[in-house]
Amino acid sequence: MAKADRLERMDTRRADLEIDYRNALIEALRVTAAGQWGLFGHNKDKQARAKAAPLVDGLTELAGEIDDLRLQLDMECFALHQEFLAARGPVRADAVGEPKQAQAWLDRLAQQD
Numbered sequence: 001m002a003k004a005d006r007l008e009r010m011d012t013r014r015a016d017l018e019i020d021y022r023n024a025l026i027e028a029l030r031v032t033a034a035g036q037w038g039l040f041g042h043n044k045d046k047q048a049r050a051k052a053a054p055l056v057d058g059l060t061e062l063a064g065e066i067d068d069l070r071l072q073l074d075m076e077c078f079a080l081h082q083e084f085l086a087a088r089g090p091v092r093a094d095a096v097g098e099p100k101q102a103q104a105w106l107d108r109l110a111q112q113d
Contacts, residue, residue: 007073014069018078021062025084026109028055032102040098041088059084 032039038052063081070078087101096104 010069011073014066014073014075017062017066017069018080021059021066021078022080022109024055024059024062025080026106028052028059029102029106029109031055033099033106035099037098039088040101042091042095042098042101044090056088 028039032052036048036051037043037045038048038050039055041049041052041056059081063078066078066081070076087105
C-alpha cells in the first residue's frame with residue numbers, strides 16, 4: 001500500500017509540474033509573440049539569446065524534474081519539452097520569425113485545451 005501511495009504522490013507531482021511547465025511556456029511564448037526574440041534561438045543575436053536565457057533555463061530545469069519523475073514512473077519523456085527543443089536553433093533565412101512561430105505555438109496550445 002505504501003508503494004502505491006508513493007507512486008500516486010509522484011504522479012500527482014508530475015502532473016502539477018507539467019501544468020507549471022505549460023503555463024511557463026505559454027508566458028514565454030506570449031513574450032516572444034509580442035516581439036522579443038531569443039526564445040527559439042533562431043538568430044545569432046547574443047543579446048536576444050541572453051535576454052531569453054532565464055526563460056529557457058527555467059523551462060529546461062522544470063522539464064528535467066518532470067523527466068526524472070516520468071522515468072521513475074516508467075513513462076516516456078515529456079513530449080511538450082521535446083517539441084520545444086526541436087523547434088529551437090538556427091533556421092533557414094526564409095523561415096517564419098520567432099514572434100510568428102510563438103503565436104502559432106500559442107494557437108496550437110489553445111486548441112489543445
